[in-house]
Amino acid sequence: MSTLSLIGQILFAGLAIGGVYTLVALGIVLIYRATNVVNFAQGDFTMLGAYVLFALSNGEKINFFVAFLLALVVMAVLGLLFELGVYYPLRNRSFLPVVIATIGASIMFQNGALAIFGPMPQKVRPVIYASGNGGITLGGVFFDYQYIVILVVTLALVLLQYLFFEYTVLGKKMQATSQDKDMARMLGIPVSIMIALTYIYSTVIGGLSGMLVAPIFFVTHKMGVMLGLKAFAATICGGFGDVRGAILGGLALGVIESFGAAFISTVYKDAFSLLLLLLFLLIRPQGIFGEKVAEKA
Amino acid sequence: MLKLDNVHAAYDSVVVLRGVSLQVNQGEIVCLLGANGAGKTTTLRLISGLIHPLQGKVCLEDKPIHHLSPEAIARLGVAHVPEGRRIFPGLTVRENLILGASNRRRVNKVELTSDIKKMFEIFPDLEKLQNALGWTLSGGQQQMLAIARSLMAHPKILLMDEPSLGLGPIVVQQVFSVIKQINETMGTTVLVVEQNAVIALSVASRGYVIENGRIVLEGKASDLLNNTEVREAYLGGRRTCI
Numbered sequence: 001m002s003t004l005s006l007i008g009q010i011l012f013a014g015l016a017i018g019g020v021y022t023l024v025a026l027g028i029v030l031i032y033r034a035t036n037v038v039n040f041a042q043g044d045f046t047m048l049g050a051y052v053l054f055a056l057s058n059g060e061k062i063n064f065f066v067a068f069l070l071a072l073v074v075m076a077v078l079g080l081l082f083e084l085g086v087y088y089p090l091r092n093r094s095f096l097p098v099v100i101a102t103i104g105a106s107i108m109f110q111n112g113a114l115a116i117f118g119p120m121p122q123k124v125r126p127v128i129y130a131s132g133n134g135g136i137t138l139g140g141v142f143f144d145y146q147y148i149v150i151l152v153v154t155l156a157l158v159l160l161q162y163l164f165f166e167y168t169v170l171g172k173k174m175q176a177t178s179q180d181k182d183m184a185r186m187l188g189i190p191v192s193i194m195i196a197l198t199y200i201y202s203t204v205i206g207g208l209s210g211m212l213v214a215p216i217f218f219v220t221h222k223m224g225v226m227l228g229l230k231a232f233a234a235t236i237c238g239g240f241g242d243v244r245g246a247i248l249g250g251l252a253l254g255v256i257e258s259f260g261a262a263f264i265s266t267v268y269k270d271a272f273s274l275l276l277l278l279l280f281l282l283i284r285p286q287g288i289f290g291e292k293v294a295e296k297a
Numbered sequence: 298m299l300k301l302d303n304v305h306a307a308y309d310s311v312v313v314l315r316g317v318s319l320q321v322n323q324g325e326i327v328c329l330l331g332a333n334g335a336g337k338t339t340t341l342r343l344i345s346g347l348i349h350p351l352q353g354k355v356c357l358e359d360k361p362i363h364h365l366s367p368e369a370i371a372r373l374g375v376a377h378v379p380e381g382r383r384i385f386p387g388l389t390v391r392e393n394l395i396l397g398a399s400n401r402r403r404v405n406k407v408e409l410t411s412d413i414k415k416m417f418e419i420f421p422d423l424e425k426l427q428n429a430l431g432w433t434l435s436g437g438q439q440q441m442l443a444i445a446r447s448l449m450a451h452p453k454i455l456l457m458d459e460p461s462l463g464l465g466p467i468v469v470q471q472v473f474s475v476i477k478q479i480n481e482t483m484g485t486t487v488l489v490v491e492q493n494a495v496i497a498l499s500v501a502s503r504g505y506v507i508e509n510g511r512i513v514l515e516g517k518a519s520d521l522l523n524n525t526e527v528r529e530a531y532l533g534g535r536r537t538c539i
């Protein structure tokens with residue numbers, strides 16, 4: 001393997017895993033922007049998505065793609081329940097009770113999954129089931145189909161989301177809601193619906209990212225913990241509350257981790273993102289694009 | 298059109314309005330005068346449904362509305378230009394205007410575009426700024442945008458909270474001549490809260506004076522302008538401003 005193709009390989013893997021961080025981070029940022037709530041359960045949505053897909057597709061009683069779509073619908077319902085259970089009753093309080101409620105929900109999700117699915121790690125099939133080695137080799141770089149799917153989905157979602165917020169009135173209403181709720185209400189914008197939609201969308205992309213990484217990692221009740229942590233690191237490095245920051249931060253984190261694992265140490269792979277997070281908090285706490293975290297909190 | 302009947306309201310346990318009664322008739326401009334902390338903003342927030350009364354009634358066209366949400370009240374045709382203008386800072390002038398029509402059902406593109414064009418006729422400055430983000434606007438431009446945004450709602454009644462605040466005398470004149478123009482050409486009923494009594498009474502037909510959450514004086518604009526208490530309190534002399 002030439003150095004160039006090795007670098008290409010590492011970059012590709014890094015971007016793909018970074019795509020997953022991006023999706024989780026986007027969920028965090030959208031909820032934060034809409035409601036000022038830092039959602040500590042966002043990582044667990046990946047775990048829930050993966051388990052729901054596992055439960056629906058296990059035994060192949062229904063077509064995998066139907067199961068995939070159904071799992072997204074289940075996540076949407078969960079998102080609405082999460083909003084109604086965790087955010088809505090506490091919406092007129094300060095942000096702290098809600099944040100604590102999200103931590104409670106996170107614990108509940110993990111223990112619930114443990115109770116239902118047990119401690120055994122589970123496997124979910126990749127989206128593209130091809131014979132052979134499950135990918136293609138181009139210019140000495142092996143492109144795993146699942147990694148390609150993750151990247152394509154991430155890019156498509158980022159693009160769709162951009163178009164939605166820039167070019168639709170509903171997108172503008174959601175932005176208005178996140179900028180000034182009382183004013184939005186006085187204009188007749190149904191703010192509770194906008195917020196519910198935000199929670200639903202964030203839960204769905206969280207679940208989706210879990211469904212996409214499930215074939216790469218094992219599905220366990222703890223799988224969302226590390227993903228959530230990485231996504232937080234990505235949002236802080238990118239600029240907390242900034243959508244561009246979540247995208248750039250997520251992808252950058254994936255790549256840095258991937259190179260770190262290849263050239264420095266695989267064992268300390270997870271430490272790189274935390275190191276990067278510490279560096280950012282010390283040197284540029286407002287992240288690449290954003291405002292200062294301390295001021296926001 | 299709009300009637301407040303013995304309204305009491307509080308923030309948490311602090312009672313701020315203690316029996317406010319006032320009435321705004323169809324097609325009128327009515328002003329509500331009062332010093333800092335008198336309860337003017339609270340009165341408007343209460344009409345808009347952001348807070349609910351402890352006691353008393355708010356009626357719009359004889360139907361009680363004080364139990365409704367701000368969204369529902371907006372849909373009934375109450376538009377509010379709030380204290381501080383509250384332009385969406387991250388949206389453009391045009392987008393702010395588009396959202397002004399959120400309370401209307403089924404607004405098609407053509408109608409929306411023609412409404413925005415009408416606003417640019419009333420406020421020519423906004424046309425050049427239509428793609429500028431809200432936060433980049435000056436205070437006067439923001440006030441114009443806030444008024445234009447509220448008109449996009451096709452309101453039956455317009456509530457305005459201290460439109461003169463923080464603006465230079467020329468811009469204040471412009472704002473009030475626009476209020477007069479809107480009232481005359483569109484027939485929009487206006488309830489305007491002010492501390493600048495002279496300018497407010499010059500466009501209003503009637504006025505109320507609020508003190509410590511109570512209406513202490515009411516009358517025709519011309520009578521209030523000549524009233525000694527009003528003169529003392531709002532036309533120089535005793536007036537203290539923060």
Ligand SMILES: Nc1ncnc2c1ncn2[C@@H]1O[C@H](COP(=O)(O)OP(=O)(O)OP(=O)(O)O)[C@@H](O)[C@H]1O
Pocket residue numbers: 308309311313331332333334335336337338339340380492
């Ligand atoms: N959110 C709030 N929480 C608690 N008290 C409040 C709140 N808003 C206003 N108040 C109190 O209610 C009283 C009336 O306030 P309000 O804002 O209605 O006055 P105002 O007449 O609009 O004054 P100004 O001319 O300064 O805008 C004041 O004593 C104020 O301290």
Ligand SMILES: [Mg+2]
Pocket residue numbers: 337338339380458459
């Ligand atoms: Mg006020």
